[in-house]
Structures are given as structure tokens and as C-alpha cells.
Amino acid sequence: xxxxxxxxxxxxxxxxxxxxxxxxxxxxxxxxxxxxxxxxxxxxxxxxxxxxxxxxxxxxxxxxxxxxxxxxxxxxxxxxxxxxxxxxxxxxxxxxxxxxxxxxxxxxxxxxxxxxxxxxxxxxxxxxxxxxxxxxxxxxxxxxxxxxxxxxxxxxxxxxxxxxxxxxxxxxxxxxxxxxxxxxxxxxxxxxxxxxxxxxxxxxxxxxxxxxxxxxxxxxxxxxxxxxxxxxxxxxxxxxxxxxxxxxxxxxxxxxxxxxxxxxxxxxxxxxxxxxxxxxxxxxxxxxxxxxxxxxxxxxxxxxxxxxxxxxxxxxxxxxxxxxxxxxxxxxxxxxxxx
Amino acid sequence: xxxxxxxxxxxxxxxxxxxxxxxxxxxxxxxxxxxxxxxxxxxxxxxxxxxxxxxxxxxxxxxxxxxxxxxxxxxxxxxxxxxxxxxxxxxxxxxxxxxxxxxxxxxxxxxxxxxxxxxxxxxxxxxxxxxxxxxxxxxxxxxxxxxxxxxxxxxxxxxxxxxxxxxxxxxxxxxxxxxxxxxxxxxxxxxxxxxxxxxxxxxxxxxxxxxxxxxxxxxxxxxxxxxxxxxxxxxxxxxxxxxxxxxxxxxxxxxxxxxxxxxxxxxxxxxxxxxxxxxxxxxxxxxxxxxxxxxxxxxxxxxxxxxxxxxxxxxxxxxxxxxxxxxxxxxxxxxxxxx
Numbered sequence: 001x002x003x004x005x006x007x008x009x010x011x012x013x014x015x016x017x018x019x020x021x022x023x024x025x026x027x028x029x030x031x032x033x034x035x036x037x038x039x040x041x042x043x044x045x046x047x048x049x050x051x052x053x054x055x056x057x058x059x060x061x062x063x064x065x066x067x068x069x070x071x072x073x074x075x076x077x078x079x080x081x082x083x084x085x086x087x088x089x090x091x092x093x094x095x096x097x098x099x100x101x102x103x104x105x106x107x108x109x110x111x112x113x114x115x116x117x118x119x120x121x122x123x124x125x126x127x128x129x130x131x132x133x134x135x136x137x138x139x140x141x142x143x144x145x146x147x148x149x150x151x152x153x154x155x156x157x158x159x160x161x162x163x164x165x166x167x168x169x170x171x172x173x174x175x176x177x178x179x180x181x182x183x184x185x186x187x188x189x190x191x192x193x194x195x196x197x198x199x200x201x202x203x204x205x206x207x208x209x210x211x212x213x214x215x216x217x218x219x220x221x222x223x224x225x226x227x228x229x230x231x232x233x234x235x236x237x238x239x240x241x242x243x244x245x246x247x248x249x250x251x252x253x254x255x256x257x258x259x260x261x262x263x264x265x266x267x268x269x270x271x272x273x274x275x276x277x278x279x280x281x282x283x284x285x286x287x288x289x290x291x292x293x294x295x296x297x298x299x300x301x302x303x304x305x306x307x308x309x310x311x312x313x314x315x316x317x318x319x320x321x322x323x324x325x326x327x328x329x330x331x332x333x334x335x336x337x338x339x
Numbered sequence: 340x341x342x343x344x345x346x347x348x349x350x351x352x353x354x355x356x357x358x359x360x361x362x363x364x365x366x367x368x369x370x371x372x373x374x375x376x377x378x379x380x381x382x383x384x385x386x387x388x389x390x391x392x393x394x395x396x397x398x399x400x401x402x403x404x405x406x407x408x409x410x411x412x413x414x415x416x417x418x419x420x421x422x423x424x425x426x427x428x429x430x431x432x433x434x435x436x437x438x439x440x441x442x443x444x445x446x447x448x449x450x451x452x453x454x455x456x457x458x459x460x461x462x463x464x465x466x467x468x469x470x471x472x473x474x475x476x477x478x479x480x481x482x483x484x485x486x487x488x489x490x491x492x493x494x495x496x497x498x499x500x501x502x503x504x505x506x507x508x509x510x511x512x513x514x515x516x517x518x519x520x521x522x523x524x525x526x527x528x529x530x531x532x533x534x535x536x537x538x539x540x541x542x543x544x545x546x547x548x549x550x551x552x553x554x555x556x557x558x559x560x561x562x563x564x565x566x567x568x569x570x571x572x573x574x575x576x577x578x579x580x581x582x583x584x585x586x587x588x589x590x591x592x593x594x595x596x597x598x599x600x601x602x603x604x605x606x607x608x609x610x611x612x613x614x615x616x617x618x619x620x621x622x623x624x625x626x627x628x629x630x631x632x633x634x635x636x637x638x639x640x641x642x643x644x645x646x647x648x649x650x651x652x653x654x655x656x657x658x659x660x661x662x663x664x665x666x667x668x669x670x671x672x673x674x675x676x677x678x
Contacts, residue, residue: 039444047642094676102668107667111662113655301385302385305382313386313656
């Protein structure tokens with residue numbers, strides 16, 4: 001396990017060549033148990049698949065969720081100079097203070113579903129460079145954020161949600177998606193926290209300029225995160241990678257989290273096997289991004305806040321899945337005829 | 340308030356002529372509060388609407404969910420003589436024993452989300468009459484089940500989920516839907532807990548015969564519940580009506596619960612204002628039934644178990660909505676710039 005900062009992107013990439021598999025015995029045991037529970041086969045729908053998936057990653061055919069962690073990364077963006085957000089950049093630090101004081105949406109959702117919340121503010125006083133002019137981060141800055149994310153994961157956690165806060169970061173995430181999947185800039189930009197039609201057109205312009213200034217970001221997940229992403233995206237990437245190596249299941253949040261996950265997916269087709277999509281947000285490109293990584297969202301409630309909020313709400317769905325899977329009686333235990 | 344059994348269906352119908360409204364002042368207060376919370380306007384999507392709706396019914400602009408109740412009614416069905424279920428009728432009583440022993444899915448879900456669970460077995464030893472031959476219940480039997488439902492609601496509850504168990508009851512619910520909304524029998528029958536194609540055709544035949552034998556059920560919600568419904572449907576109807584009168588918000592469960600709710604909707608267009616749809620199930624007719632009563636489901640996870648299970652999972656969504664609405668800081672409290 002990495003205790004020191006990653007000394008190169010290559011070192012981080014190499015992790016994805018030797019990813020662990022989920023526990024086949026736990027999957028088999030959970031599948032068998034699921035077939036014996038006092039319900040018609042398949043009648044709990046996706047809850048059944050979730051429970052078996054979770055069992056595999058935890059190596060336990062009858063697990064419970066005891067220690068979920070929500071990890072929120074914050075970063076500031078030089079691209080705000082291009083007028084991409086409806087909110088001023090100082091709101092990032094103000095919201096970090098709000099997280100620390102317990103006043104934000106993610107505080108309430110983490111508490112409601114029994115999750116520990118940790119917040120990592122990543123060099124807010126030094127925004128990344130404006131990526132319409134060149135790379136957002138140099139290699140050292142990128143590795144520092146990636147490493148911070150890696151170390152922020154509690155190895156004792158049994159479920160991870162990664163969230164983010166960063167004025168301007170829907171533009172960064174859209175730029176990552178555009179770098180990875182191409183299409184038109186307009187396919188990936190959305191209203192974020194509330195820009196108007198002119199703001200939307202401006203974001204599309206920024207995306208086009210970002211890839212002209214950073215041609216190496218095209219199709220390369222780590223370069224996309226470094227050149228047109230941001231520190232909070234790099235932090236989430238490090239955390240999701242750590243969870244993958246530790247066998248900690250992940251619930252993906254919205255557009256920015258999913259763009260980050262999609263960047264990891266370029267490193268291995270198995271990079272996101274430990275992750276489910278918590279929700280599909282109202283941000284324009286999110287549904288398309290989920291389709292690109294082949295994940296079906298658990299919730300669709302028109303949320304578009306970030307902070308990990310949609311994924312934190314989806315913790316409850318997973319709790320319901322595990323409560324039924326691990327808590328129900330079997331037909332034999334209950335003396336119920338099984339059809 | 341009714342402490343005695345309803346002495347006539349007319350007495351029950353009359354309740355719907357003088358239904359209370361939600362609290363306009365609480366709605367206004369909750370709407371104002373929602374606009375001041377530390378998030379972009381609208382960014383919590385449906386959670387915001389849910390919180391304001393709940394505030395109105397509870398008469399409190401900043402409420403919390405403290406005492407949710409899950410109420411499961413069980414009944415047996417004479418129509419099982421027509422071979423409509425993949426499970427034998429004795430499973431109803433076996434599952435009631437499983438509920439009481441804590442081994443069923445609904446036990447786990449109620450516990451996971453902090454809800455009290457009460458189970459009402461309604462004369463299981465005396466199945467309703469086979470409704471292909473005539474009414475399932477006489478007036479006295481119907482009123483008895485309706486009254487049992489009314490009294491089963493804890494007036495101190497601040498949220499209600501009504502669930503059901505009854506071998507054969509997807510056929511009863513489909514017959515209620517067919518009686519209320521017409522179309523073809525095939526529009527309303529589904530696989531329930533697991534019938535095959537021949538079983539599906541048989542259920543359609545049973546629906547056609549049910550309405551020939553019970554022409555008075557057409558378009559009349561209470562007559563539909565009495566003639567082609569069942570005791571657990573009548574129990575749920577009584578409970579939902581009590582909740583409407585007491586101002587207790589209701590989360591609807593699947594096909595059988597929604598068919599029952601649709602029957603109440605024939606009594607007043609405001610009958611279901613206190614209810615949201617917890618989920619859309621995999622049972623064939625459920626999405627169409629939700630469209631008929633104008634409710635958008637909160638969850639879509641392919642569940643089709645009944646017992647109140649989908650609605651019990653949706654308690655968590657409402658808990659998330661209220662946790663954020665009532666727990667978050669305002670822009671002024673947190674010192675965050677509001678754009």
C-alpha cells in the first residue's frame with residue numbers, strides 16, 4: 001500500500017494493472033442465500049443485485065454496512081476567470097466552512113444515514129491555472145491532490161462516497177468528459193449551479209479552447225484530470241482508486257464525480273467494478289456520462305448539488321439492500337412454503 | 340373522529356366531503372426557508388418539493404420525521420380457487436407469522452429506517468368469496484375491514500406506509516384497477532409473485548368474469564374494493580383515509596396499495612393529496628396505475644414484493660428531504676454568498 005505520495009503518474013497507472021477481484025466465494029454464498037430468503041425469487045429487484053455485489057467486495061456472504069465514509073474534496077479553479085459560474089469563487093471556502101460547521105446538505109445526509117464525513121480543502125488559496133491557457137496543474141500539483149485523496153480514505157470504511165465542492169467545477173468536469181469522449185462541447189456543458197443560456201454558450205467556448213490548449217488530455221484519463229480537471233477531481237480519483245485496491249465499495253455521486261470515475265475507467269476496464277451509480281442528476285451531461293461507463297443510477301430525483309449529496313442519499317438504498325439480504329429469515333427458518 | 344365501526348359505506352364516503360387542507364402557513368414558511376438554505380435554488384430537486392409538502396401536512400415549516408408507522412394488512416382470497424397464484428394460500432398465514440417473528444423483508448426495512456411495524460391479519464381463516472361468482476365481501480364484512488384499517492393507524496404517527504400480504508391479491512388489485520379504469524383485462528394483470536404466461540392469461544379471464552359477476556364495481560371505488568378487492572385492500576383504504584383526516588402523510592407502495600389508493604381517489608379529487616408514490620414496481624400495471632392517479636414514483640428499483648417494502652425504502656428519501664430542509668444552515672447563518 002502507498003504510504004508516501006505517488007512519485008509519478010506512471011506509478012499510479014501501474015496500480016490498475018494488478019487490481020484485486022471481488023471474492024467469488026462470498027458472491028456464491030450471497031447468491032445462494034438470496035435464493036432461500038422468504039420472498040419470491042427476484043422480488044426485491046435491484047436490491048438483490050446490490051447485496052450480492054456488496055458481499056463480493058466485502059468478502060462476506062452476509063455483510064452489514066457498519067462504517068460508511070463520505071469524503072468531500074474542495075478545490076478552486078483558474079477557469080473561473082472565464083466567467084463560467086453564477087457564484088463567486090470565494091463561495092468554495094465559505095462552503096468548506098459550512099461543511100466544518102455542520103450546516104450543509106451533505107452534513108445532514110451523512111448524519112441521517114450514519115456516515116462519517118471528512119472534508120479535504122485542497123489548496124483553496126491557490127486556484128489551478130486557467131485551462132483555456134494551458135494545463136490546470138503541473139505534474140507535482142496533480143500528484144499531490146491524487147495522494148491526498150488516496151490517504152483520505154479510512155481503510156476501516158466499508159462503503160465510500162466521494163463528493164466535491166468547487167466553484168467552476170462543472171466546467172472542469174465537462175472538459176474532462178469532452179476530452180475523454182469527444183462529441184461537441186455542447187454535449188457536455190450544463191447549467192451547473194445556475195448559469196443562463198449565455199453562460200451555457202460561454203462554457204461550450206471554454207471547453208473548445210481547453211482542448212486546443214491541452215491536446216494531450218484527449219482520451220487519457222489522468223492527463224484529462226491534470227490538464228482540464230481540478231484538485232478536487234484528482235482527490236476523488238485518488239480516493240476511488242484506494243477504495244478499489246482496498247475492496248471498499250463506492251457509490252458515485254453526480255456529474256463531477258462521474259467524470260472523475262470515467263477518467264479512471266480509461267486505466268482499466270475493471271477500474272469501476274467496485275462502484276455503483278448513486279443517482280442521475282439534473283446536470284445535462286450526467287445521464288450520457290453514466291451510459292458511457294455502463295452504470296444504471298439507483299436514484300433519479302432531479303438533484304444537482306454535488307457535495308456527494310445524491311450518493312449519500314443512495315447509501316440508504318444500499319442499507320435497505322443489506323438489511324433485507326442479511327437480516328431476513330430463510331424459507332426453512334420461517335417455515336414458509338416456497339411455492 | 341370515528342371510534343366505532345363505520346355503520347355504512349355512506350358514512351365512510353361522507354368523510355371525503357369535508358377533507359382538511361394542508362397548512363398554508365407552514366407551506367409558505369417551508370417555501371421561504373427552502374429559498375434561504377446554503378444551496379443553489381432547486382439543486383435538491385424533488386427533495387425540496389417533498390419537504391414543503393410534508394411541512395404542509397404536519398403544520399410545521401421545519402419538521403422532522405420522528406414516528407413513522409408501517410402497517411401491513413393480510414387477507415385471504417376466494418379467487419385463489421381460480422388458480423391465480425404460484426404460491427398456495429397457506430403462505431399468507433405463514434408470512435404473517437414471519438412478520439411477527441421479525442424475519443420478512445418489511446421487518447428489516449422498517450427497522451433500518453426507524454419505523455414502527457404493525458401487522459393486522461384480517462380473518463385469514465375465512466377467505467373472501469370467489470369474486471368470479473359474486474361479491475368478495477358483503478357490506479358488513481367490508482365495513483369491518485375498513486374499520487380495522489381506520490383504527491390500526493397510530494394517531495401519533497407522523498408518516499404512514501400501508502403494505503399488504505395476501506396470496507392472490509395482485510389479481511384482486513388488477514380487478515379493482517379494471518373496474519375503475521376499464522381498458523382490457525390484459526392491461527392490468529401481471530406476474531405477481533411469479534405466474535407464467537398461461538397464468539397471466541388465466542388472470543385476464545378471471546378479471547373479465549369478475550366484472551360480469553360484479554357490474555356495480557365499475558367506476559365506484561368502494562364497491563370495487565368490496566366486490567373484487569379483499570380485506571387487506573379495505574384495511575389499507577381505511578388506514579389511508581384515517582391518515583388523510585389526521586394529516587398524516589402517506590407513502591404509497593406498489594400495485595396493490597396503489598389500486599386501493601385509486602379507489603379512494605374516486606371519492607374526492609383531494610383524497611390522495613397527503614400521499615406520494617414510494618416506488619414503481621415491476622408488476623405490469625403499476626406504472627399505468629400511478630399515471631392514472633397522477634403520482635410520480637420516488638424510486639424505480641424493479642421491486643415487486645409488496646408488504647410495503649418499496650414504500651418503506653422510500654421513507655429514507657423523505658428522511659433525507661427533511662434532514663436537509665430542517666437541518667441545513669441558511670446563507671445568512673453560514674456566511675455564504677448567495678450568488
